[in-house]
Amino acid sequence: MNDKLEIYLDYICPFCYRTYQALRSMMPKFKGLQINWYPCESHPRPDGYGSHSDLCVQGFFLCRDSGGNLEAYNDLMYQAVFADRINIENIDELAAYAAGIIDPEKFKEAVASGKYRAELQANNYRAWDELGLDAVPSFRFADKELYAIPGVGVSAEQLERFLTANF
Numbered sequence: 090m091n092d093k094l095e096i097y098l099d100y101i102c103p104f105c106y107r108t109y110q111a112l113r114s115m116m117p118k119f120k121g122l123q124i125n126w127y128p129c130e131s132h133p134r135p136d137g138y139g140s141h142s143d144l145c146v147q148g149f150f151l152c153r154d155s156g157g158n159l160e161a162y163n164d165l166m167y168q169a170v171f172a173d174r175i176n177i178e179n180i181d182e183l184a185a186y187a188a189g190i191i192d193p194e195k196f197k198e199a200v201a202s203g204k205y206r207a208e209l210q211a212n213n214y215r216a217w218d219e220l221g222l223d224a225v226p227s228f229r230f231a232d233k234e235l236y237a238i239p240g241v242g243v244s245a246e247q248l249e250r251f252l253t254a255n256f
Contacts, residue, residue, distance in 0.1 A: 092123070092231065096126055096226065098128055100166040101131065102225055104242025115248070128146040130146065140177055145166045147199060147204075148184075149163070150199075165187060183196070
């Protein structure tokens, strides 16, 4: 049994952004909650829908492997997309933007080498094929699930009830 909350999210998803903000505000209430983050793409390449978040996800893996602060990285990626509206498909721009959290040169090197491409694909596969998610953000804790509804997401109230009942 997994005693960590699994979170499936995409940095370009407005529903994920809204729910992520709600989760961050709830964290003091759920002290000790451990999280396994599964950033994935709502629309993996070559899908032509909107921006692609694959570079952001690969940066997440580098941050994790470098011992970086994952919540700070997530905060920054959502800020990049929804507040500052940087071009997250431009590795130079994204690497410079994330410089306070991860080394820009290591970020560019990791992306160029494809170091995290397989892990990105594995998260996409897990979310969409293994679990059969219809949308993100979606959550799992032990054997309980709270899956997003396409075009609706998960409300803060639903998430809080889910965490209260299962943590």
